[in-house]
Amino acid sequence: MTEIHDFQxxxxxxxxxxLLPAAFSRKRVQNMFDHAARTTEASGGRPRPYSVVL
Structure with missing residues (x-):
């Protein structure tokens, strides 16, 4: 049951x-991901696994 839950x-x-790009512009989606990455890194989480390209 755990595997099914994880798959879901x-x-x-x-x-x-x-669906994010359909609801928001590409730039806004990128900004949302960048904000989430910065927040995760600031709280001691794992750093983003890619370089930032603007």
């Missing part, structure tokens, strides 16, 4: 990521 979370995340 992954599926929900993929659909959410796919």
């Amino acid at each position: 979370d992954l599926t929900d995340a993929v659909y959410t990521l796919a």
Whole structure:
């Protein structure tokens, strides 16, 4: 049952990521991801695994 639950979370995340550009502009989505990455890094979380390209 845990595997099914984890798969459902992954599926929900993929659909959410796919729909974000449809609801918001590409620039706004990028800003949202950058803000989330900065917040995670500031709180001691894992750093973003890619370089920032503007």
